[in-house]
Structure formats: C-alpha cells, structure tokens
Amino acid sequence: MESPDVTRGQIAAMVVRVCVVSAVTYYSAKWMLSSMDPNSKMRKKAKQLAEQQLKKLNSTENDSGKKFRTKDFNEHEVMIASHLVAPEDIDVSWADIAGLDGVIQELRETVVLPVRHRELFRRSQLWRAPKGVLLHGPPGCGKTLIAKAIAKDAGMRFINLDVAVLTDKWYGESQKLATAVFTLAQKLQPCIIFIDEIESFLRIRGSGDHEATAMMKTQFMLQWDGLVSNANTCVLVLGATNRPQDLDKAILRRMPAQFHIGVPRDVQRESILQLILQSEQLHNSVNLKELARLTPGFSGSDLRELCRHASMYRMRQFMRDKMGDEHRDDLGSKGDGQVNEQTLQNCEQLEIRMADLLKSLTIMKVSKFQSHNAFMEKDLELD
Secondary structure: OOOHHHHHHHHHHHHHHHHHHHHHHHHHHHHHHHHHOOOHHHHHHHHHHHHHHHHHHHHOOOOOOOOOOHHHOOHHHHHHHOOEEOHHHOOOOHHHOOOOHHHHHHHHHHHHHHHHOHHHHOOOHHHOOOOEEEEEOOOOOOHHHHHHHHHHHHOOEEEEOOHHHHOOOOOOHHHHHHHHHHHHHHHHOOEEEEEEOHHHOOEOOOOOOOHHHHHHHHHHHHHHHHHHHOOOOOEEEEEEEOOHHHEOHHHHHOOOEEEEOOOOOHHHHHHHHHHHOOOOOEOOOOOHHHHHHOOOOOOHHHHHHHHHHHHHHHHHHHHHHHHHHHHHOOOOOOOOOOOOHHHHHHOHHHOEOHHHHHHHHHHHHHHHHHHHHHHHHHHHHHO
C-alpha cells in the first residue's frame, strides 16, 4: 500500500500538470484568435495612439484634475480616442485666418465664450453654447481651419472623427462605435466632435440605404439627442460640408448654429494674400490690391497655391543660375551646391515679383478652365 505522502505528491503533480496544460491551451487559443482577427493590428495601433494622446492630456492641467488612462475606456472608446487631438497640438489660431472677421466674431460669441465661461453662461439655458454647429460653403474657404481654431481658443479636446472608423464588417459593431464617440467625448469634456465632409456620413436617408448604415445613423442621432437633453454636458458636434443640401433634415435640426463660409471678396482676398505673403521676400512691384482684383472666385487655398507657384518659380530660377555659375567655375573645386541661410535672406533674386504672381495666375486660370471643360464634357456624356 502506498504511503499517504506519495499519494499527496501525485495529486499535487497532477494538479500542476492540469494547470499548466490549461494555461498553455488558453494562451494558445487566445494567440490563434488574435492572429486570425484581421483587425487586431489596427486595434493595437489605435491603443498606442490613444495612450500617446491621453499622456498629452494628462501632462496639461484640466478642469477636474482627473488623469485619463486607457484602462478606463472600453475597446470601442480606445478606437475613437486614437483620433483625439490635444489643444496644444493644434497649430491653428484665429491669427491664421484672414478675411472672415465677421464670422469669427460671431463664432467666438456663440461657441467659444459660453465654453470658456461656463459658470457665467450656465445661469440661463438660452445663453449656453449650441450642441451642434454646421460650417458650410465652397471647398478651400477655411472651414477646417475655423474648426481647429475654435478648439484651440476654447481649450477643448478635439476628436477629428474619421467616418471610416465607424464602419465595421461585424454586425452591431458600427452602432457600438457610434455610441463610443459620445461616451468618450463626455468623459473627456469639454470636447469637440469634428466631422469633415459630414454629408458623406449623415446624408438624406432613403429606402435604398443599407440596413447597417441606417442603424448606425440612427444610433448616432440618438446619442446626439442625449447631449441636447443633458444641459451640463460640454460636448459640441461640429460639421463641415460644401453640400448642405445633401444633409438629412434631422441632422440640420440638431445643428441650430449654421455659418456660411463663402468665397472671399476683393477686400477679403487682399487680407488673405497679406497673411500668406507676410513672411516672404516681396519686390516693390507687387501690388496685392491689384492681384486681389484679378482673382475673382479664388478661394483661400487657391490663393495660397498661386503664391506657392510664384515663390517656387523664383527658387527654381535661383538654383538654375547657381548651378550654372558653379559649372562655369569648375564643379568639384568650388563648393558642393549648398546655399547658406544668410545668402537666401539677402538674395534679391529670390524676391517674389508681380510678374511671377501674374504668370502663376495665368497658369492656374488655364488649369481651372481645362478642369471645368472636362467636367462639362463628362456631364454631356452622361446626358
């Protein structure tokens, strides 16, 4: 008969073996499932990005003094948090926007001040900031810049929502992600949820919509209604679009504050040109008022591209002349083709001239004309 000690040892060894086998089986199955999941890499990357952004938020003072940690958020909120932008990372301010003084003043009074002075504006429900703001107008006129400047001025966290993140092939995941957008924003408040090209996501609903898309839109609007009903929540949904007519009426109702950012006029274009060229070397021949008069229909981004073309033309001409001089002075014995900063600053050859700007304007007008013709031809073919 075996001694009791031997029996206890065998039992203990068996228990250890079972525990080891169970642990190996568990971790092997977990590894296999994670390796088979096509979204596992994306989730890991999203978690790393979220941790970086939350560290930045923790490094700055916040109203509640609360420290944010990834373990305080569920996996769907972490996915959304990867698109979070801290206020100090936003490099756009009102000084970077020209020609929109009236709109900026109204936005600051309507949105920024009620957020920065919440205790004062909380005394009346009519004074509080709207839960939805829509910026609409032609492309390239500064809608995205304005959205970032609002977040910077108000000191709000900024979720730059990528609509593609909300789409998931697994049933029900899109609704969970749509819910996570708002639950995360409430945990991080004051917060802006910015949706660029909002019409691509919340366009007019129809009978031909896919079931999953319709459910995601419905969930998004239900969560949005929760913000409206909760007066103490400091979360703002900010949308930008150049096709407001494509937005669902239910979305327009949830965005009571709507601002049109139109194509700049002559005076506004002159202000934009002054801002773009304020740090550039300009020749005395440059007449910004005349250039503004010659650019009707140009947006802010068009004007920047015009100035960039003119500046690059000067730089290319300068480099050609320098390379030609070095070649004449026997390449290899004189310099290595590098130019010091002092030479660039004092070089009159790099000064942007009016002729350069006019040449760039001519090229852009030809390009616009050709693009317009191609668009018209496409429409005629469709007809």
